[in-house]
Amino acid sequence: MRFAKKFYLACLIAFLYAPIVILAVFSFNSAKSTGVFMGFSLNWYIKLFQNKTIMNALRNTLLIAVCSAFISTVIGTAAALGLHFMKKTPRRIALTINQIPVLNPDIVAGFSLMLMFLFVFKHAGIGTMGFGTLLVAHITFNLPFVVINVLPKIRQFDRSLYEAAQDLGATPAYAFWHITVPQLLPGIFAGAIFAFTLSLDDFVVSFFTKGVGDPNLSVYVYSQTAKRGISPEINALSTIMFAVIITLLFIVTKQNNKKKKPITKGDAT
Numbered sequence: 001m002r003f004a005k006k007f008y009l010a011c012l013i014a015f016l017y018a019p020i021v022i023l024a025v026f027s028f029n030s031a032k033s034t035g036v037f038m039g040f041s042l043n044w045y046i047k048l049f050q051n052k053t054i055m056n057a058l059r060n061t062l063l064i065a066v067c068s069a070f071i072s073t074v075i076g077t078a079a080a081l082g083l084h085f086m087k088k089t090p091r092r093i094a095l096t097i098n099q100i101p102v103l104n105p106d107i108v109a110g111f112s113l114m115l116m117f118l119f120v121f122k123h124a125g126i127g128t129m130g131f132g133t134l135l136v137a138h139i140t141f142n143l144p145f146v147v148i149n150v151l152p153k154i155r156q157f158d159r160s161l162y163e164a165a166q167d168l169g170a171t172p173a174y175a176f177w178h179i180t181v182p183q184l185l186p187g188i189f190a191g192a193i194f195a196f197t198l199s200l201d202d203f204v205v206s207f208f209t210k211g212v213g214d215p216n217l218s219v220y221v222y223s224q225t226a227k228r229g230i231s232p233e234i235n236a237l238s239t240i241m242f243a244v245i246i247t248l249l250f251i252v253t254k255q256n257n258k259k260k261k262p263i264t265k266g267d268a269t
Contacts, residue, residue, distance in 0.1 A: 020242055027235035044232040054220065054237060061200060061216040064131075068138035069196035075139070076146025076195075077188055083147070084154045101144045110208035113137045117209065129211025137209040138199045145198060146191035153187030197248045200241070217241065 030041035048054060083091055083098075101109060113136075114129070121127045157180065165175040181188075203218035210219060221234055 023235050024239045024242070027232060027239045029232060029235075032232055044236045048233045048236045048240075051233060054217075054233065057215055057217045057220040060131075061218075064134055064138055064216060065196050065199040067135055068142055068199045069192050071135075072139045072142035072146050072195045073188060073192040076143050076191055077150050077184070079143070080147045080150040080154055083151060098144045098147050101141055102148070106141075106202075106204035109141055110137070110205040113140065113205065114208040129209060130213050133209045133211060134206060134216070137205050138202065141202070141205060142195035142198055145194050149191035149194055150184060150187040153184045157183045193248050193251060197245055201245055 026037065027044055028040050028042065029037050030043065031038035079098075083094055086094065113133075117129055117133045121129075161183075162175050162179050165179045166172065170178070201218070203222065206216050206219055207222070210216065215223065217237065221237065224231065224234060
């Protein structure tokens with residue numbers, strides 16, 4: 001029975017990751033062939049970084065990911081604090097609303113955001129879809145995930161530490177930044193990394209809200225694949241993106257699983 005479980009797990013992992021392994025292997029192929037490995041080479045990685053169009057798409061992707069992760073983390077942390085101190089019934093309703101974007105299909109979110117932007121631009125008479133709409137769209141679908149990561153840390157926080165700091169003469173702002181925030185940092189960090197990863201990996205929402213202009217990496221890969229087929233440069237680019245995402249998810253998982261000794265009043269004194 002134990003062997004059957006291990007065999008099933010091995011088959012499942014192979015089924016999920018074999019295509020990615022093949023893609024990574026052929027990104028080091030010396031030839032353009034995507035079916036026959038002709039020899040090891042870093043030529044496609046060199047050409048990848050020499051391609052100005054790809055580098056421009058990479059810059060747009062990183063800029064959107066960093067900005068959306070930062071803004072959504074700030075707003076999401078404030079929202080999680082507000083939800084924690086709400087009464088039971090309103091909090092339950094708000095949490096249900098927060099879950100809708102998480103469960104909503106990306107194509108529905110992307111298409112509805114596109115319609116909203118077009119409606120606003122038409123009645124306002126100014127503006128077009130571009131960097132701004134893409135940033136707002138990414139913040140929108142990142143927010144619920146930040147709230148989900150931060151809220152459990154708020155529930156674990158001992159509020160008596162905050163109150164003790166105020167009893168000892170600390171102002172509410174000082175107590176918040178030096179007592180509350182450090183205790184919430186694991187959740188805030190996890191939410192920020194999660195938001196960055198989602199933004200880096202997103203295609204559907206970006207496709208509907210990017211407008212005319214420089215695309216991000218996911219849209220660029222799609223357009224190039226549709227026009228010219230899969231090129232070794234895209235293999236190299238996809239390998240790098242996969243490695244970055246796996247690294248970030250590993251960091252988040254390790255951070256969430258890290259056990260820290262809780263601070264008590266005795267330790268604080």
